[in-house]
Amino acid sequence: MQLDAKIPGGPLETKWDRHRFELKLVSPANKRKFDIIVVGTGLAGASASAALAELGYQVKTFCIQDTPRRAHSIAAQGGINAAKNYPNDGDSIWRLFYDTIKGGDFRAREGNVYRLAQVSNLIIDHCVAQGIPFAREYGGLLANRSFGGAQVSRTFYAKGQTGQQLLLGCYSALMRQVAAGQVTMLPRREVLDLVLVNGQARGIVVRNLITGAIERHAAHAVVLATGGYGNLFQPFTTNGMGSNVGAAWRAYKRGAGFANPCFTQIHPTCIPMHGDYQSKLTLMSESLRNDGRVWVPKQAGDQRRPEDIPENERDYYLERIYPSFGNLSPRDIASRAAKFQCDQGKGVGATGRAVYLDFADAIKRLGRAEIAARYGNLFQMYEKITGEDPYQTPMMIYPASHYAMGGLWVDYNLMSTIPGLFVLGEANFSDHGANRLGASALMQGLADGYFVIPYTIGGYLAGTALAEVNESHQSFTDAEMEVNAKISRLFQIRGSRTAASFQIDLGHIMWEYCGMSRNDDNLQKGKKLVADLRQEFWENLTLPGSTGEFNQSLEKASRVADFLEFGELVITDALARRESCGCHFNEAFQTEEKEAKRDDAQMCHVAVWEYGGEGQEPIFAKEPLVFEFVKLVERSYK
Amino acid sequence: MSPETINLTLKVWRQHGPEDQGRFTTYQADNIPTDASFLEMLDIVNERLTVEGEDPIAFDHDCREGICGMCGAVINGRPHGPEKETTLCQLHMRGFQDGDTIVIEPFRARAFPVIKDLAVDRRALDKIIQAGGFISVNTGQAPEANSLPVPKANAELAFDAATCIGCGACVAACPNASAMLFVGAKISHLALLPQGRPEAAKRALAMVAEMDRLGFGNCTNHKECQVECPKGINITNIARLNREFIKAAVKSAEEIPIFPAGQPEALAMGANE
Numbered sequence: 083m084q085l086d087a088k089i090p091g092g093p094l095e096t097k098w099d100r101h102r103f104e105l106k107l108v109s110p111a112n113k114r115k116f117d118i119i120v121v122g123t124g125l126a127g128a129s130a131s132a133a134l135a136e137l138g139y140q141v142k143t144f145c146i147q148d149t150p151r152r153a154h155s156i157a158a159q160g161g162i163n164a165a166k167n168y169p170n171d172g173d174s175i176w177r178l179f180y181d182t183i184k185g186g187d188f189r190a191r192e193g194n195v196y197r198l199a200q201v202s203n204l205i206i207d208h209c210v211a212q213g214i215p216f217a218r219e220y221g222g223l224l225a226n227r228s229f230g231g232a233q234v235s236r237t238f239y240a241k242g243q244t245g246q247q248l249l250l251g252c253y254s255a256l257m258r259q260v261a262a263g264q265v266t267m268l269p270r271r272e273v274l275d276l277v278l279v280n281g282q283a284r285g286i287v288v289r290n291l292i293t294g295a296i297e298r299h300a301a302h303a304v305v306l307a308t309g310g311y312g313n314l315f316q317p318f319t320t321n322g323m324g325s326n327v328g329a330a331w332r333a334y335k336r337g338a339g340f341a342n343p344c345f346t347q348i349h350p351t352c353i354p355m356h357g358d359y360q361s362k363l364t365l366m367s368e369s370l371r372n373d374g375r376v377w378v379p380k381q382a383g384d385q386r387r388p389e390d391i392p393e394n395e396r397d398y399y400l401e402r403i404y405p406s407f408g409n410l411s412p413r414d415i416a417s418r419a420a421k422f423q424c425d426q427g428k429g430v431g432a433t434g435r436a437v438y439l440d441f442a443d444a445i446k447r448l449g450r451a452e453i454a455a456r457y458g459n460l461f462q463m464y465e466k467i468t469g470e471d472p473y474q475t476p477m478m479i480y481p482a483s484h485y486a487m488g489g490l491w492v493d494y495n496l497m498s499t500i501p502g503l504f505v506l507g508e509a510n511f512s513d514h515g516a517n518r519l520g521a522s523a524l525m526q527g528l529a530d531g532y533f534v535i536p537y538t539i540g541g542y543l544a545g546t547a548l549a550e551v552n553e554s555h556q557s558f559t560d561a562e563m564e565v566n567a568k569i570s571r572l573f574q575i576r577g578s579r580t581a582a583s584f585q586i587d588l589g590h591i592m593w594e595y596c597g598m599s600r601n602d603d604n605l606q607k608g609k610k611l612v613a614d615l616r617q618e619f620w621e622n623l624t625l626p627g628s629t630g631e632f633n634q635s636l637e638k639a640s641r642v643a644d645f646l647e648f649g650e651l652v653i654t655d656a657l658a659r660r661e662s663c664g665c666h667f668n669e670a671f672q673t674e675e676k677e678a679k680r681d682d683a684q685m686c687h688v689a690v691w692e693y694g695g696e697g698q699e700p701i702f703a704k705e706p707l708v709f710e711f712v713k714l715v716e717r718s719y720k
Numbered sequence: 721m722s723p724e725t726i727n728l729t730l731k732v733w734r735q736h737g738p739e740d741q742g743r744f745t746t747y748q749a750d751n752i753p754t755d756a757s758f759l760e761m762l763d764i765v766n767e768r769l770t771v772e773g774e775d776p777i778a779f780d781h782d783c784r785e786g787i788c789g790m791c792g793a794v795i796n797g798r799p800h801g802p803e804k805e806t807t808l809c810q811l812h813m814r815g816f817q818d819g820d821t822i823v824i825e826p827f828r829a830r831a832f833p834v835i836k837d838l839a840v841d842r843r844a845l846d847k848i849i850q851a852g853g854f855i856s857v858n859t860g861q862a863p864e865a866n867s868l869p870v871p872k873a874n875a876e877l878a879f880d881a882a883t884c885i886g887c888g889a890c891v892a893a894c895p896n897a898s899a900m901l902f903v904g905a906k907i908s909h910l911a912l913l914p915q916g917r918p919e920a921a922k923r924a925l926a927m928v929a930e931m932d933r934l935g936f937g938n939c940t941n942h943k944e945c946q947v948e949c950p951k952g953i954n955i956t957n958i959a960r961l962n963r964e965f966i967k968a969a970v971k972s973a974e975e976i977p978i979f980p981a982g983q984p985e986a987l988a989m990g991a992n993e
Contacts, residue, residue: 133859148780148839149846151886152788168866204862211862213855213915215879222869240879246787247882254854261850269843292835322782359756359764364785463786466810469755532859580770582763626770631737632836634778635770 083339083692083703088493089193094179094711098197101494105541113138116543117301119286121273121329123150125245125524126507127307128252129531135256135264137536142299143256144271144288146324146637151253154309154322155527158245159367159460160229161237162209162524164202169226173234175199180712182522185231185412186487186515187664187680188714189342189688191707193494194512201533202525206238208532212251216240230368230520231412231719237521242367242460248524252531271297272637273329274568275561276304276336276503283503284551287561291637294630296562298553303502303539306333307531310486310508312346314645314652315597316589319483320352320365326641327648330490330509338498339690339703341491341511343648344656347518347665348598349484350416353467353477354436363482364467366439367460368520371409373444373453374477376400376416378437382427388438388476399423407719414517414665414678415719417481421598422676424480431478440476481598485523487514487665488655491690491705495538496530499692501546504539506530511688516664569629572639577622581639584619588642588649591615596653601669609653616646651691651700658702661685673716682714725751726818730765732777733825738833744823754814758801759784759791761813778837786810786950789885792892793838794825799889799948807887807950827892830935831899842888844934845902851930852923853906855915874912881908883951890945890953896937901945903927904957911964921968928965 090101108116116139120131123145131143145153167173179199183190210216210224216238217225226235240247259265270291277285277300285300308329312321334340351370352363377396384391399419401408411419420437423429430436445453450473454461461472468478489511496504496512507527514522595608619642627633662671662678663685671679680686687704694701728749735742747769752761759781766776781791786807793808795801801811816822826834831844870878882905890901907924910916916923939958946955 129859136858147782147788147790148842149886151846152782152790154783154788156788157783157785166865203865204860206865207862208857208859210865210868211855211857211915213878213882213910213913215875215882215909215913218870218872218875220872222871222875223866240882243787243883246885247879250882254849255857255859257846257849258854258856260846267846292841322788323784324782357753357755359753359760361757361760361763362784462805463810466786466806466812467757469812469814536859578771580767582767624770624773626773626775632778632839635776 083499083690083701085339085491085499085690085703085705086493087191087705088495089191090494094192094196097193098200102537105537106544108540108544110138114140116140116303117142118303118305118539119144119299119301120305120307121286122153122307122309122509123253123256124153124155124307124309124507125249125252125527126509126531127305128153128249128256129528130305130307130506130535131265132252132255132259133532133536134539135259135262138264141259141265142268142301143265144268144273146272146291147269149269150256150267151250153249154325155249155524156246157320157322157365158524159242159365160369161227161239161244161521162205162248162528163229163236163521164206164238164525165199165236166203166206168224169235171234173236177234178202178236181232182513182519183515183712184717185519186517187678187717188515188682188686188709189663189707190513190515192709192711197534198513198526198529201529204533205525205528209248209251212255214240214247214251227369228372228410230371230410230416231407232410232519233407239369242369242457245524248528273308274332274565274640276333277557277561278336278500279551279555279557280549282501282548285553285558287558287565292632294633296565298558298562300551300553300555300558302543302548303504305504305506305535305539306330306490306509307506308509310489311648312483312486314346314589314649315483315592316585317355317360317362318589318593319362320349321362321483323361326644328641328644331644331648333490333498333500333503335693336500337693338500338503339491339692340488340651341688341690342488342655343652343691344596344659344666345487345516345664346483346652347413347485347487348417348481350413350420350481351439351479352482353464354431354433354480356432364463365484366464366477366479368413370439370457370460373448373456374409374439374441375443376409376437376439378423378428378430388430388440397428404719411719412517412519418598418667420481436478436480438476439479441472442476445473483593485518487511487516487518491688495541496534497538497542502542504535506535516666569636569640572623572636572643573625573629575620575623575625577624579622580624581635581642584615584623585638585642585645587615588612588645592649592652596656599667599669600656602657605653605657609650612646612649612653619643619646654700655689655691658689659685686714724754726754726813726816726820728752728816729821731821731823732837734777734837735834737836742834752813754812756813757784757809758795758811758813759809778839780839781809784809787885789887792827792887792889794827794892796823799827799892800950805950805952807885827888829888829891829897831897832888832891842886844936845886845888845899847934848899848903848927848930849906852919852926853910855910856919868914870913878909878912881905881912881953881957884953885951887950889948889950891936893944893948894937895942895944896940898939899931899936900939900958900961901949901953901955903931904961905953907961907964908957911960920964921971924961924964924968
């Protein structure tokens, strides 16, 4: 597999400008001659659809929900970073860039991350102009707060609903383009295959989820913005029920490289599991760690109520181990620390798999009203789910799978290894390395959609010979036949287990054997268990109904079938990365203080996997990461 | 947290498609954990139905955190169930008693045709937004974010209105199936911000016209919408909508062209299938 990241030369600060100048342009009159398919309507997909339509391209946008406003970006709580430096506390584009590179444990590209920091300020400008009601100070200017992994306040927010507000902004821009006739919106459609013609991405095959009809859609380029694969860990995940790896996986099987699949972020502050009927876990925003203090009893097995445990018998372990970042330590570190405490028997709650997040001090210092103003909706959500009042008693939290740093490999133009297939947002791998910092996902989704793809897709379209292709092309017929064959196979199994039960089993395997702390033995075991489960799935699935109707069981089964293949690739990648870095912690590679130990000499690369064919091992390739401007150091938050 | 369970009788609306007449079917739901959410209860029932070879109950859902707006059904006559400011996914079974009978039916409104069972088609709400629920700014045009201060109180009122999740419970709750709370929330959100003022009049007229065209009813002050809104959107937003609409309506048609020539047809056909 050829991997050319196409990072422009020259100083970091001028790479993007230089690249934009060197990219070919599509003239205004010619843009309407190009059809572009965008799949997904989260921050990346909706912003890309709107921005491309504003330029004059003909856009067809697809989503699996009943309306584009429901994509799972909507659930992001805490905020969005930008290097505005409004608080005058020492922030800059360079610092945002450096924090992001360091936060990712030096496994992301300098060029991409610097560009992300550069466009971050444009995003805030644009969102404010769209009417996003960000938090403001009394003078009417924008407010900021700090967030995990940063010592400056660079996070813009709208209470604990920042993702919702940003997504509704993109959605409104998208609706404006639908009204203008520039975007054709096709909701309740699921991508079941990518169609290539002459090696170029030229369309998709989708299932209409209402009627069950298989539809073909052709275009000059395809943009995937289908989000992450955290549901690989369901129910130990904060992902929405519909989030899936399907479109990315079908693209992989058509030749797109998959990068760093084992980089899966475990978020430290979720409401703990309390029953086997649970479908997923609920995130409690990281912003809570601004004022909440994390602790466990010093004594293992202490069964007292939290309020009965005196101050000197509590271990505020994040403050103790990481004094300079304390409760704001990055996610991978805070998650592992929580697991470590629970493994020592200090976990709390009925299952012993939880730690306290305590607001008593903050309420004393700031008053209940101020805490309610900052986190009211989160406290309310916590109470609804657990039946406990966090104003009175500490919250209990535990880590859960949250975000996928890994994703389809893309170059600096956000184009995959398949020409004409672009991948944006969480679905790609490019900016967060081995660990994403808080409030950076929203930034990246919108950067890709509003400020990168509008330029880079033009460069591709203007500089590429594209044959006339429509939906009657043989490649569409072939892809549709394959899709139908796969659906038929699912119905023909006629076994006795539901797709949902397989998904939960898979999640337990991945969480247990490829979760927060990994080792080779467990990874090998897990790989075998996934393969066995996949075999059982294809022998024992029961699937009600038929394909020609609204059939949520079929949707689920199709997604689980993909996850059962993909899970194995994640474990293969985890085994191949002979180091610990960021979220990927292999117990064989740790410092004396039990922190992740990187191997910069051997492992400073992006691991990219190419589909090797049915039943074959994937083919490994690497993109070396070259650091010209930052020095690789041990990532310390002490 | 208690490992308690309860036994329930469910009367669920089953309707195979928009053309099917539909009917209530009774199911016994035993051993439901009280810590489960309402949707997790339906998951449990569906797993049992599937294994028994029956068709599981179709219902829409996604985030299960009360924010995406995809879930929603009428529970014992109330959209999203009996608890205040709670979406169906955040409603928990600890609020029900052992032996209860629960009636579950879809949101009912002319503008929301049933797709299957509890799943309805709410694309009409998207069409209302398409009529004007946005600020016309292209990517790249924006001035510096702090160049236009917004009084904190206005920003907060705008935020409160903007928290609408577009679930449609207000429509389902209204005896007239009116979407005035939904429209009022969007009009208010944008009218309260200086960025939204240039298009405020046009927006109010166009969104109300589109709402009428799509078959939503009128507001006659029943206030059921406010009671059932899972996000606590206040009906003062409807009052603000009325003010914005009246202000806009008294201006002459030349001053505020609602639709540029030809656009009403485009809207009526729905550029979006």
